[in-house]
Amino acid sequence: MNATFSLNPSLEADSVPVTTLSLCDVRLMMDASYPWLILVPRLPDAIEIIDLDPETRHQLIDEIAQVSHALRESTGAEKMNVAALGNQVAQLHIHVIARFRNDPAWPGPVWGAADRKAYGPDERDRLIDLLVGRLG
Amino acid sequence: MNATFSLNPSLEADSVPVTTLSLCDVRLMMDASYPWLILVPRLPDAIEIIDLDPETRHQLIDEIAQVSHALRESTGAEKMNVAALGNQVAQLHIHVIARFRNDPAWPGPVWGAADRKAYGPDERDRLIDLLVGRLG
Numbered sequence: 001m002n003a004t005f006s007l008n009p010s011l012e013a014d015s016v017p018v019t020t021l022s023l024c025d026v027r028l029m030m031d032a033s034y035p036w037l038i039l040v041p042r043l044p045d046a047i048e049i050i051d052l053d054p055e056t057r058h059q060l061i062d063e064i065a066q067v068s069h070a071l072r073e074s075t076g077a078e079k080m081n082v083a084a085l086g087n088q089v090a091q092l093h094i095h096v097i098a099r100f101r102n103d104p105a106w107p108g109p110v111w112g113a114a115d116r117k118a119y120g121p122d123e124r125d126r127l128i129d130l131l132v133g134r135l136g
Numbered sequence: 137m138n139a140t141f142s143l144n145p146s147l148e149a150d151s152v153p154v155t156t157l158s159l160c161d162v163r164l165m166m167d168a169s170y171p172w173l174i175l176v177p178r179l180p181d182a183i184e185i186i187d188l189d190p191e192t193r194h195q196l197i198d199e200i201a202q203v204s205h206a207l208r209e210s211t212g213a214e215k216m217n218v219a220a221l222g223n224q225v226a227q228l229h230i231h232v233i234a235r236f237r238n239d240p241a242w243p244g245p246v247w248g249a250a251d252r253k254a255y256g257p258d259e260r261d262r263l264i265d266l267l268v269g270r271l272g
Contacts, residue, residue, distance in 0.1 A: 050201050054201075061194065065190075079223055082219065084219070
């Protein structure tokens with residue numbers, strides 16, 4: 001086991017920081033096709049949800065709920081998708097994605113569904129500001 | 137709000153019962169491509185994880201962990217996938233899927249990746265027996 005947490009380089013390259021909660025770093029995926037956050041628990045070597053002790057699991061789902069509320073309120077999402085997959089990047093990270101009936105993957109899942117779309121800088125900063133306003 | 141819970145007919149048609157936990161019905165998806173369970177909280181009108189109060193959310197993640205352990209131990213899974221999507225069937229249900237590097241969707245997500253494969257009756261019953269032995 002490593003003693004300290006460090007963010008996986010691939011997650012770091014694909015996302016930008018939004019805020020830091022008690023357990024998780026919250027980051028925005030750089031894909032304007034969907035308002036898409038990831039939560040990364042700052043725990044060295046965590047891969048599966050079942051690697052967390054029960055108290056930490058409760059904290060995780062509380063932060064998933066907090067982020068889901070903030071993302072839904074910031075975007076008017078019609079459905080929230082929440083997932084811990086980690087088939088490509090093992091470091092535990094939870095996707096919280098705002099879905100719309102007119103998004104490019106609907107009703108399928110987002111992974112691999114469409115080419116990544118760049119955010120305009122203003123669009124991205126506006127979304128991050130809204131989220132930070134709700135998440136602190 | 138409806139007063140009573142009833143399982144969505146589409147979830148019912150796609151899966152068979154495994155066991156009943158305090159909060160959730162646990163069911164096996166009828167797709168032998170992946171050992172694939174769903175947890176369905178017996179709560180009328182729940183659609184999103186954030187529809188649950190904090191205590192019920194904690195119960196949910198405890199049951200997700202319990203089912204994940206049982207499924208991993210029963211199958212030797214190399215990775216667990218956990219997801220609440222609900223874009224096609226709104227009733228809240230959580231997928232817990234045992235993944236293998238040689239499964240037909242790896243490393244992508246399972247939804248829509250491959251044609252459904254039928255279980256042999258013995259194969260299905262053997263897996264359910266293993267799961268029930270671990271879940272009670």
